[in-house]
Amino acid sequence: MIRLTRTQVKIAERILATIPLALGVAIVAFVFMRAMPGDPVDIMMGEGAWTSEEEMAALRDEMGLDEPIHAQLWAYLKRVLAGDLGYSMIRSRPVAEIIREALPATIELAVFSLLFALAVGIPVGVASALKPNSFVDRAGASLSLLGVSLPAFWLGIVGVLIFSMTLGWLPTSGRIAYDAQPAHITGMVILDAIITGNLPALGNALKHICLPAVTLGLGVAAVVARVTRSSMLDVISADYIQFARAKGVPEGEVTRRHALRNAMIPTVTLVGLQFGSLLGGNMIVETIFGWPGLGRVVVDSIFARDYPVVQASVMVYALTFVLINLATDIIYTVLDPKISL
Amino acid sequence: MAYPCAKESALLEVSGLYTVYPSARGMVQAVRNVSFAVSRGEIVGIVGESGCGKSALLLSIMGLLPSPGRIAQGQILFDGRNLVDLSEPAMRSVRGKEIAMVFQDPMTALNPAHRVGEQIAESLRVHGGVPELAAGDGGQARGAGGFIRRRLWKRGLSAVEERRYVIELMRNVGIPLPEHRHLEYPHQFSGGMQQRIMIAIALACRPKLLLADEPTTALDVTIQAQVLDLMEEINRITGTAIVLVTHDLAVAADFCDSIAVMYAGQIVERGPTDAVMEDPAHPYTRGLLRSMPVLGNRKPLQPITGEVPDLANLGPGCSFAPRCDLSEKVCLEEAPSVSAIGQGHEARCHLR
Ligand SMILES: Nc1ncnc2c1ncn2[C@@H]1O[C@H](COP(=O)(O)OP(=O)(O)OP(=O)(O)O)[C@@H](O)[C@H]1O
Ligand code: SF4
Ligand SMILES: [Mg+2]
Numbered sequence: 001m002i003r004l005t006r007t008q009v010k011i012a013e014r015i016l017a018t019i020p021l022a023l024g025v026a027i028v029a030f031v032f033m034r035a036m037p038g039d040p041v042d043i044m045m046g047e048g049a050w051t052s053e054e055e056m057a058a059l060r061d062e063m064g065l066d067e068p069i070h071a072q073l074w075a076y077l078k079r080v081l082a083g084d085l086g087y088s089m090i091r092s093r094p095v096a097e098i099i100r101e102a103l104p105a106t107i108e109l110a111v112f113s114l115l116f117a118l119a120v121g122i123p124v125g126v127a128s129a130l131k132p133n134s135f136v137d138r139a140g141a142s143l144s145l146l147g148v149s150l151p152a153f154w155l156g157i158v159g160v161l162i163f164s165m166t167l168g169w170l171p172t173s174g175r176i177a178y179d180a181q182p183a184h185i186t187g188m189v190i191l192d193a194i195i196t197g198n199l200p201a202l203g204n205a206l207k208h209i210c211l212p213a214v215t216l217g218l219g220v221a222a223v224v225a226r227v228t229r230s231s232m233l234d235v236i237s238a239d240y241i242q243f244a245r246a247k248g249v250p251e252g253e254v255t256r257r258h259a260l261r262n263a264m265i266p267t268v269t270l271v272g273l274q275f276g277s278l279l280g281g282n283m284i285v286e287t288i289f290g291w292p293g294l295g296r297v298v299v300d301s302i303f304a305r306d307y308p309v310v311q312a313s314v315m316v317y318a319l320t321f322v323l324i325n326l327a328t329d330i331i332y333t334v335l336d337p338k339i340s341l
Numbered sequence: 342m343a344y345p346c347a348k349e350s351a352l353l354e355v356s357g358l359y360t361v362y363p364s365a366r367g368m369v370q371a372v373r374n375v376s377f378a379v380s381r382g383e384i385v386g387i388v389g390e391s392g393c394g395k396s397a398l399l400l401s402i403m404g405l406l407p408s409p410g411r412i413a414q415g416q417i418l419f420d421g422r423n424l425v426d427l428s429e430p431a432m433r434s435v436r437g438k439e440i441a442m443v444f445q446d447p448m449t450a451l452n453p454a455h456r457v458g459e460q461i462a463e464s465l466r467v468h469g470g471v472p473e474l475a476a477g478d479g480g481q482a483r484g485a486g487g488f489i490r491r492r493l494w495k496r497g498l499s500a501v502e503e504r505r506y507v508i509e510l511m512r513n514v515g516i517p518l519p520e521h522r523h524l525e526y527p528h529q530f531s532g533g534m535q536q537r538i539m540i541a542i543a544l545a546c547r548p549k550l551l552l553a554d555e556p557t558t559a560l561d562v563t564i565q566a567q568v569l570d571l572m573e574e575i576n577r578i579t580g581t582a583i584v585l586v587t588h589d590l591a592v593a594a595d596f597c598d599s600i601a602v603m604y605a606g607q608i609v610e611r612g613p614t615d616a617v618m619e620d621p622a623h624p625y626t627r628g629l630l631r632s633m634p635v636l637g638n639r640k641p642l643q644p645i646t647g648e649v650p651d652l653a654n655l656g657p658g659c660s661f662a663p664r665c666d667l668s669e670k671v672c673l674e675e676a677p678s679v680s681a682i683g684q685g686h687e688a689r690c691h692l693r
Contacts, residue, residue, distance in 0.1 A: 239449040245405055246444075247464045247542065248437030257463075261454050335454060337526040 007333075010341040011326065018322045022315050026080055029314040030073055033307050039065055040089040040305045063089055076311070086308035090301070095312045098297060103316065104187030105175055106286070106293035110278040112190075112209050113217035114271065121221040122267070125228025126260065129236060140225055147222025156215040156288040163211060171208050173290030180204040212289040216282055220274045227270050232263040265335050272328030276321045351378040351418075352582050353402070353550055358415030360394070360401045367653035371397035371410070373606040379550065382580040384573075386593030386614070388629070389603030392649055395586045398603075399552045403442055404432045420549065438468040441543035445555040447535035451527035457538050458523030461507045464545035514541045515571060533564035537571065544575060551575075551583045557592070569596055590629045594618050599685070602626045605650050605660040612686030622688035624665045659691065667692060 004012070041059050060066045064075070079086060085095040124144075128137040164172040171177075175189060182193040182201040190209065193202035235241065236259050244258045245251075283295035290296075294313055301309040332339050360372035371394040379385050387395055400406045402417055404424060417424040419440065424432065436442075444450035452460060504523070511519035514537040527535055536556060543551055553572065557565035573596060576583050587593055593600050594614055601611035602625060610623040621627045628645040647664035650656075658673040659665070665672065669691065677691045 239444055239446060240452040242405060242407075243442075243444055243450040243539075243542075244452070244463075246403055246436055246442040248433050248435075248467045249463065250433060250467070253467075257455075258452050262452070337456075338453065338528050 007341055011330070014322075014326050014341075018319055021322060022319055023077065023080070025318040026077070026311055026315050027073065029311045030076060030307070033302075033305070033310055034069055036302075036305065038305055040307065041065065043303070043305050044090065076308075080315075085312040088301075088306055088309050090304045090306045091309075095308045098309060099294065099312060099316060101187070102292060102294040102297045105291060106279060106282065106295060108188040108190060109209065109212055109216065109282060109286070109291060109293060110275060112213035113220065113278050113282075114275055116213050116217035117220035117224050117274070118271070120217075121224025122228050124221075125225040125267075126232055126255070126263075128225070128229040129232035129263075130255065132233065137229075140229070144222035144225050147218045150218070152215055152219070153284050153288060155218060156211070156285055159211045159215055160288070170211055173288075175208050175292055176201065176205045177208075212285050212291055215288075216278060216285045220271075220278065223270060223274065224267060228263060228267050231266040232259060235259045235263040238262075261335060265332065268328055268331050268335065272324055272331075276324050279320050279324075280317045350381060352381045352383075352420060353379040353584075354416075354418040355398075355402070356416045356418070358398070358401060358417065359413040360397050360406065360410065361413045362397075362410045364409075364653060366651075369653045370606050370655060371652060372401060375415075375603075375606075375608050377601050377608060377611055379582050379584060381549070382576065382582055383599065384576055384583045384585060384597045386597030386600045387584060387586045387603055388588065388590050388593045388600060390588055390649060392652075393603045394606040394652070395588075395603055396554055397606075399442065399554050399584070399586060402552060403436060403440065404429075405436075434468065437464050437543075437548070438546045439548055440550045440552060441546070441548040443536075443539050443543050443551065443553040443556045446559040447532060447539045448527075448559065450539060451535055453527055456524055456526055457530070458504065458507045458511075460527075461510055461523070461538070461542050461545055462503050464542050465503060465506070468546050510541045510545060511538070514538070514544070514575075515567075516541075531564075532560050533568060536560060536564075536568050540568070540571065540575070544579070544581070547579065548581060551581050552586075553583060554586045555588065556585070558588075565592075572596075590626075591633050602629065605655070606652055607660070607689060609661065609690070610686075610688040612682065613684070616683055616686040620682070620686075622682045622686070622693050623661075623690050624667050624692075625661050626688075628664075659689075 039060070040063065041056050044059075045056060057066070064072060067075070076086070085099070087093070088095055088098060091098065124136070124140040128134075128140045131137060160172050163170045180201045182189060182196050182198040182205075185192045185195055189205045190202060193199075193205055236255075241254060241258055244254045249258070280295075282291075282293065283299050285291065286293045286295035287299060294316065298310060298313045300306075301313070329341055333341060355378070356376040358372055358375045359370070362369040362371055373394075375394075375398060377385065387398065389395055397406070397410065400410070401412050402419075402424065404427070406412070412425055415425065419435070424435065427435065451457065455463075507523055508519045511523055516522060516534055516537055522530075527538070530538065536559075540556075551572075556572070557568050560568060569592065572583060572585070575581055585593065585597060590600075590602075597614050599611065599613050600617045601608045602617070602623065603609065604625050610617060610621065610626045617626065618630070621630055625645070628643075631643040632645060634642060645664055650660050650663065656662075656673070658671075658675060659668070659677050662668045662672040671691050675691070677689050679687050679689050680693045681687050682693060
């Protein structure tokens with residue numbers, strides 16, 4: 001008999017609770033996809049195509065598209081519950097395989113965007129709060145405004161124009177040069193390059209990820225900076241900060257040990273929310289930079305009415321949102337001992 | 342400024358201190374020409390109503406005035422050094438080590454994100470260890486082991502020793518089960534226990550002087566008495582001098598060797614507790630006494646009527662004049678200076 005702590009039980013509960021959620025999301029995605037005009041066969045064959053009505057009917061029969069909708073849904077749910085995500089109607093490959101290939105690229109991009117956002121947003125926010133109305137504060141405020149208001153597609157294109165086309169520092173698109181790929185371990189090329197100690201691959205992959213990560217992360221960096229600034233301003237006027245100084249704690253440590261940790265609580269909420277949208281909202285950036293991630297798979301599949309792929313991807317998105325939420329809540333309990341799961 | 346009974350070895354000697362907060366309303370004169378002394382081992386009470394500059398005075402001593410507050414003039418001699426002139430790093434090694442401070446509201450003064458044991462230990466760490474005798478084993482500290490241990494303390498404590506000392510401190514301030522509770526967080530303690538933890542933090546480095554800014558105001562009455570008793574015991578056992586800031590004259594009377602009464606940024610009367618309580622010289626002190634409930638006395642209390650003056654906008658005369666029932670013409674025109682009443686007893690009033 002394994003004994004679990006209360007926290008572990010709570011975590012297990014929340015993970016199990018994602019199963020009905022995933023099914024619900026699958027149903028919604030199913031219904032929405034069917035509500036769109038045209039089906040995969042129409043799209044594949046194109047309008048006014050040479051294919052005869054009989055051939056198209058045969059294809060629909062093969063894909064199970066001639067069954068009544070509720071029967072299709074029922075069959076789909078049964079398969080999903082059995083752990084089978086189905087077969088792509090267009091790519092003739094198992095959906096699970098497609099997702100397994102694309103998801104690591106998306107996670108990698110989201111993680112790097114987030115790292116960029118934190119690395120820029122937190123120091124700017126802290127510096128702005130420590131010296132309100134200083135140059136850093138004003139510059140941070142203006143840049144934040146730009147960061148949240150510039151659309152990603154514009155930023156991405158300008159970035160490519162400057163850094164790839166004009167200066168030639170960075171590649172225009174893709175994830176890694178074909179001949180630089182490291183051995184496949186996790187599917188995240190940067191991680192794989194680090195694990196295998198493959199420095200050329202690492203350098204190449206980092207060059208590729210720079211522009212997309214900055215494009216995707218800039219807006220988040222801006223919001224992180226604003227939220228960190230305001231929570232830091234609250235915290236530094238707290239009594240316990242003054243008390244820490246009265247203990248003789250040096251100013252730098254007062255900021256790091258006493259202020260930052262408490263100020264991070266609102267930032268963590270924000271990061272949890274934003275990380276979900278970095279994972280799920282990067283279709284545009286993936287498209288601009290030819291990033292072979294889930295966002296692009298979803299866009300392509302929607303256009304092709306590739307029902308099983310879209311449904312499965314949407315489920316993956318929903319699950320990542322829930323898991324990120326859980327991770328956020330766990331980080332909370334670490335930062336604020338008053339909170340428990 | 343004359344000290345009628347200048348103690349031979351005053352630990353703290355504040356003289357002619359002015360502290361100001363520049364503000365939109367004008368220069369707020371939070372502390373005006375304050376002079377007082379604290380001898381080693383003495384307990385001094387500073388009494389006054391809200392906004393009279395008590396906290397500003399303590400923060401000036403700690404060098405922790407929140408900006409834009411600053412010391413405009415004056416001297417704060419502590420153990421032979423003028424704290425006003427000390428550099429920030431030098432001041433930091435005084436803070437928490439030689440002069441410690443306890444805040445009013447333990448609920449907000451303890452960091453909610455750190456374990457209490459950790460917060461106590463931090464004081465030790467920033468000052469690089471503990472005074473030898475403090476580990477509670479003055480006897481064992483001698484001999485070879487003691488020598489090694491003393492060397493360790495010079496460089497900071499080992500984790501085990503640090504924890505032992507933290508637990509010892511918690512036990513000394515009356516926290517039950519310290520060996521478990523040092524791992525808990527502030528919100529898991531009651532207000533009184535939190536205040537004891539704050540006192541433990543303040544005492545960790547065995548300071549010579551403890552500044553307590555209304556340490557019991559946030560607590561229940563019964564708990565107040567316990568915390569005051571604890572501080573009195575600490576003073577008796579360790580000889581730590583205490584400056585107790587309070588707005589409650591009764592508390593100061595019970596607890597302090599001498600009392601300074603503050604009004605509108607000035608000390609208007611100070612002297613040994615008995616002298617001030619039995620022969621209050623300043624009309625404000627007398628007013629405070631009349632507004633103080635006395636057990637078994639059924640006479641109605643007489644609160645002091647009127648409002649405290651605006652410290653950004655002070656007139657030329659005695660700042661208590663608008664509320665003083667003895668006020669005369671001279672009181673409105675000329676600020677009173679300090680006059681001696683008795684042994685170490687003085688007041689700032691024209692009528693004395
Ligand atoms: N940061 C500040 N800026 C401007 N004025 C201030 C500031 N802090 C305090 N003051 C003013 O200085 C004066 C003294 O304040 P102080 O906090 O020392 O009073 P106090 O005696 O400690 O009162 P309490 O009993 O309420 O704690 C008050 O008039 C207050 O308004
Ligand atoms: S100087 Fe005058 S107004 Fe001021 S306290 Fe004394 S009697 Fe009252
Ligand atoms: Mg105060």
